[in-house]
Amino acid sequence: MSDGELARRRxxxxxxxxxxxxxxxxxxxxxxxxxxxxxRAGVQSSARNRAGSPRASSANSPPSPPRRIPRSSSGT
Structure with a gap:
């Protein structure tokens, strides 16, 4: 495992x-x-570098909140 991979795991x-x-x-x-x-810069840099990476796994990320569909205010 490379130093970068170890840092990411930490x-x-x-x-x-x-x-x-x-x-x-x-x-x-x-x-x-x-x-x-x-x-702090190392953590932020790692996040920026990995955000667009094809290897970035959603399994390692917190779940996104559900999207809500706004209700119509017209009552129809």
Whole structure:
């Protein structure tokens, strides 16, 4: 496993722990960086570099919230 892959695994593990402990909205990049023992810039760079990657797996990402279809206000 390359250094980049090890760093990514540390970030994902730290992020999952943060989301479980604090919830998705309350988790912070700073806390994930501290837990993964990487810099904030390193965490952000990894996220930017992987976001468009074909190897980026949705299994490693938190689920997206469901989309709501707005109701018509006309009552019809």
């Amino acid at each position: 970030i994902l593990d730290a992020a999952h722990a943060e989301f479980a402990a604090r919830g998705y909205r309350a988790a912070t990049v700073d806390a994930i960086a501290r837990s993964s023992e990487l810099s």
